[in-house]
Every structure is written in structure tokens, then in C-alpha cells.
Amino acid sequence: MNKVNLQFLNLLKSSLNNSDYNCEEIDFNDLIYIYKMSDIHHGVPMIYNSLHKQEFFKNTDQNFKAMFKSCAFRLTISQIQRSSRFVQLYKKLQEKNVKALVFKGIIFRNMYNNPDERMSSDEDILIKKEDYDKVKEIFLNEGLEFIEKDGDECAYFCKSTGLCIEVSTSLFAHESKAYGHLNKLFDNIFEKSININIDGVELATLSHQQHLIYIVFHNMKHFLHGGFGIRQVADFLKYIETYGEFIDWDKFWSDLKMLSYDTFALNLIDISLKYLGFDDNKAVYPGGVKNFDEIKNSHNYYINSDALICDILDAGVFGSSTDDRKHTALMTLDAVQENNDGNRLKAIFPNVDYLKGSYTYLEKYPVLLPVAWTQRILSYIKKNNDNTSSYINTMELGKQRIELLKEYKIIK
Known part of the structure; x- marks a missing residue:
């Protein structure tokens, strides 16, 4: 791990834990690199939040500092507008008795100290196939633009706010040989759904059990398509910190082991502990173990996340770097x-x-x-x-x- 990547991770850790950055000063050239990293990982507001109180940042190039601040504020305001519009549209679905499960996006942002600093390029909802035409009618009546896609999903775009809503009838493309089989763990997804109150609106979403395992699967899906970014690791650790007490850990690990994803998930936790200040008090590991060092020292699992963190940092959000x-x-x-x-x-x-x-x-x-x-x-x-x-x-x-x-x- 080179110095500037470690500085970037320490700044992200400060944001995730709502704490001061108390590591070494960062020089101007490294700040430029850190800005680029925060951009490709969609984390400019989070990194700026950790930097702006630091003396070395206050004393840096004024034009660079103003640009960083302007970008962070613009992205945050844009996120607020998109979130507000999404909640309005979701209420329209509720009024028409359409049950839509919200996943990722606004549900994940709600776990962060400053939700609108955690960017989302779009919002995702899962609907039943029989509601597809009804959802289309509602969104078109609300002035959204329909975007046709392949397989089990489509999208709608709001020009005034930049909000994009991905609408799916399955979590993973059934025709995919690489991950279509993962849908079998979500056959009862609507029956097991729960509600989470955000901005005074009850949003239906995946059960905590299914949402956590979905994060692991989703990260691996994007790894296969080019990679995933550090923010996706942050979502994983924040979900455990926020909802770990509701997880049936024996089932979680057995489901992952059945699909050979358990080693991958353990290495995500290793990264979270090493670099992101993960508080794993609410996590339980395979066999009921509550101490991650015990898992590492047992040698029953391969724990070596060095190559994975390098791939993650290089990838940016969803491998698009x-x-x-x-x-x-x-x-x-x-x-x-x-x-x-x-x-x-x-x-x-x-x-x-x-x-x-x-x-x-x-x-x-x-x-x-x-x-x-x-x-x-x-x-x-x-x-x-x-x-x-x-x-x-x-x-x-x-x-x-x-x-x-x-x-x-x-x-x-």
C-alpha cells in the first residue's frame, strides 16, 4: 500500500466514523491525487468533509481548495434533489398500491452519518412482473423518460433533477451463467420484506438478512464486470454496524459457503478492519466465532486482502476507471x-x-x-x-x- 492510497483510506475512515483525520499532513501533489481518487470512487463530498478542517488543507492552493469545495457542495445538493424526487415518486407508487422494494441507494445512504454525502448514481426498485405496465404508466405521467433495457429491467430518467430509477423484476439477470443462479436465495423476497422510515415515508425494502447477502453478491457481480470501488466495501461494513443484530449469522455464512462466496466476504471484512475503522461488535463469524483474529489464526480460511484492496482502489465505482x-x-x-x-x-x-x-x-x-x-x-x-x-x-x-x-x- 503506497502512502497516498493509505492517506485516501484514512480520510474515508474519518468520514465513515465521523471523526477527525489525525494522520500525517498531505502535500499538494498528493491532494490532487486524492481528489482524483475520490472522484472515481464517487466520494468527493465524504473526502472533502474529512479535509476541510485540516490546517494543511486550509493552507493549500486556493483555486484547488475552492474547486474541491464547489464540487463537494454541488454533488451534495444534487443528491438531496434526487433523493427528494425519488421519495415523491415512491409515494405515487404507494398511492396506486404498487409494492416496490427499494434496495441499495437511499437505503444505504440512510446508514451514513451524513447521508447525502454518500452519492448514488441511481435508485433501484424491485417490482413484480404484473406491476410492470402500471409502474410505467405512473412514471410516464410524472414526466419521466422511459429507457428500455435488456432482460428483466428498464429505467426512468427525470430531466429536472438527474434522477435515474432502475426498475427490475429480479435482482440478477436470469440468463447470466455467472450469477443468474443467485436469484434462488431471493425467491421469497416480497414475503420477507421490511419497511424503513426515511424522511417520514415508509420504504419497503429487502429483509436485513437478504440485503446483507445481496451486497456480497452485488460486489462480486461487479468484480466480474471490471471491478467495484471502496464505497461498496463501506456499504458492507455500514450495513453490519447498523443492522448486524438482525442477521442470522449461521444462515448467512452457510449460504455464502454453499456458493463459495464465504472467503470473499471474509476478505471484505479484513479490508474493513485494516483500513476503514470497522466496528465488528455486531458481526459473528463462521462457527459462531466473534473475534476476527480467531478466524485468521485458525487457518481454516484464506485471509489475505492485499491484492483485493489494490484491485478495488484501481477499479473505481463498478470498475469504470x-x-x-x-x-x-x-x-x-x-x-x-x-x-x-x-x-x-x-x-x-x-x-x-x-x-x-x-x-x-x-x-x-x-x-x-x-x-x-x-x-x-x-x-x-x-x-x-x-x-x-x-x-x-x-x-x-x-x-x-x-x-x-x-x-x-x-x-x-
Whole structure:
């Protein structure tokens, strides 16, 4: 862990724990790097909140400081507007007797000391298939723009606030060989749902048991698609700190073990303890163990999060930090689906389903797949002056990330 990454994590820890940053001073060049890190991890307001009282920050370049402050305030105000609009729209669903389960987003923000500093790019709701048309009618009547998507989801966009609402009828795409099977743990999701009061409105959401295990699955899903950011680890630890007393820990760990996700979850906790000030008093580990050191010292589980934290910091939110990282998704998904080393050629020659969103003619004429491959390769070469170097970077990064999947027992 290099110095500036550790400084970034210490600032995030201060925000998560509502405490003062009391580590070493940060010089101007490192502050620029930390701003960039907070941006790709969607944490500018949280990091600014930890910095603005520090003397070294008060004395830094005035233009940089003003830019950082302006960005943090703008993002926070924008989040407040989006949250308010979402609550209004949710009330409309309630008035029409539509049961929509809210997950992630506003539910997670509610766990933070300063909720609107925890950014959400969108809000997610889960509905029953029979309510799909009713929800569409309600949102269109409210002036939202309909965005069609593949599979079991669509989206609605509010131009005035920038709010995007993702509407799903399942938590994971059923057709996915990599994670479609995870839906079986959520068959009774509506029957087990609970309510959480936010801004005076009762929002229906997943049970605490199902929401916590969903966080683990969701993080792994995005790991396969390029990676996930440190804020997703923060959501995991905040959920345990806030709702750990409501979790059936024996079932939690047995469900994860059944799907070979237990080692991955334990390493998320290792990161939370090492870098984010996690208070694990409400967590219980496999076998009823209440002390994480006991789990580590038992050697029954592989606990080594060094490579994982590096991947997380490099990834940004949902692995979007670089094009090279996005392209590795084809290798990691293939490795999980086929439980092999990942077909490197698939990073160059994806199937029709992967490309039809970018090359719409494939919907009607899948036989033109070789044409799409050629277009994609030419576009990639045009965007990258040193295309050979970029290709090598993608392949090497994909190989490294497949090794992580093996390390954490997701694949053999």
C-alpha cells in the first residue's frame, strides 16, 4: 500500500466514523491525487468533509481548495434533489398500491452519518412482473423518460433533477451463467420484506438478512464486470454496524459457503478492519466465532486482502476507471461461467449478446457479428495510439483478476 492510497483510506475512515483525520499532513501533489481518487470512487463530498478542517488543507492552493469545495457542495445538493424526487415518486407508487422494494441507494445512504454525502448514481426498485405496465404508466405521467433495457429491467430518467430509477423484476439477470443462479436465495423476497422510515415515508425494502447477502453478491457481480470501488466495501461494513443484530449469522455464512462466496466476504471484512475503522461488535463469524483474529489464526480460511484492496482502489465505482479494466470483464465472466482460466480471445471477439447494445444491427442480423468485431477492433485501435500496449495491458489485467477469483475460491 503506497502512502497516498493509505492517506485516501484514512480520510474515508474519518468520514465513515465521523471523526477527525489525525494522520500525517498531505502535500499538494498528493491532494490532487486524492481528489482524483475520490472522484472515481464517487466520494468527493465524504473526502472533502474529512479535509476541510485540516490546517494543511486550509493552507493549500486556493483555486484547488475552492474547486474541491464547489464540487463537494454541488454533488451534495444534487443528491438531496434526487433523493427528494425519488421519495415523491415512491409515494405515487404507494398511492396506486404498487409494492416496490427499494434496495441499495437511499437505503444505504440512510446508514451514513451524513447521508447525502454518500452519492448514488441511481435508485433501484424491485417490482413484480404484473406491476410492470402500471409502474410505467405512473412514471410516464410524472414526466419521466422511459429507457428500455435488456432482460428483466428498464429505467426512468427525470430531466429536472438527474434522477435515474432502475426498475427490475429480479435482482440478477436470469440468463447470466455467472450469477443468474443467485436469484434462488431471493425467491421469497416480497414475503420477507421490511419497511424503513426515511424522511417520514415508509420504504419497503429487502429483509436485513437478504440485503446483507445481496451486497456480497452485488460486489462480486461487479468484480466480474471490471471491478467495484471502496464505497461498496463501506456499504458492507455500514450495513453490519447498523443492522448486524438482525442477521442470522449461521444462515448467512452457510449460504455464502454453499456458493463459495464465504472467503470473499471474509476478505471484505479484513479490508474493513485494516483500513476503514470497522466496528465488528455486531458481526459473528463462521462457527459462531466473534473475534476476527480467531478466524485468521485458525487457518481454516484464506485471509489475505492485499491484492483485493489494490484491485478495488484501481477499479473505481463498478470498475469504470479505465477501458482496459472494462475489457477484462469478458475474461473474468468466461472464467466463472466455464470454471476455467478465461478465454482471452473473448476479450477481442465477444458474442452477439455482449455487442448488440453497441451495434444495434445485431439484434436483427446476428449473422453480421464478424462485421461488428471488425468495427470494434478498428474503433479500439483509433482510440489507442499504442494499441498493442493497450491489448497487452488488458490481457495481463484480466489474468491477474482471474487469479484473484481463484485465490478467493470463486473458481477452482
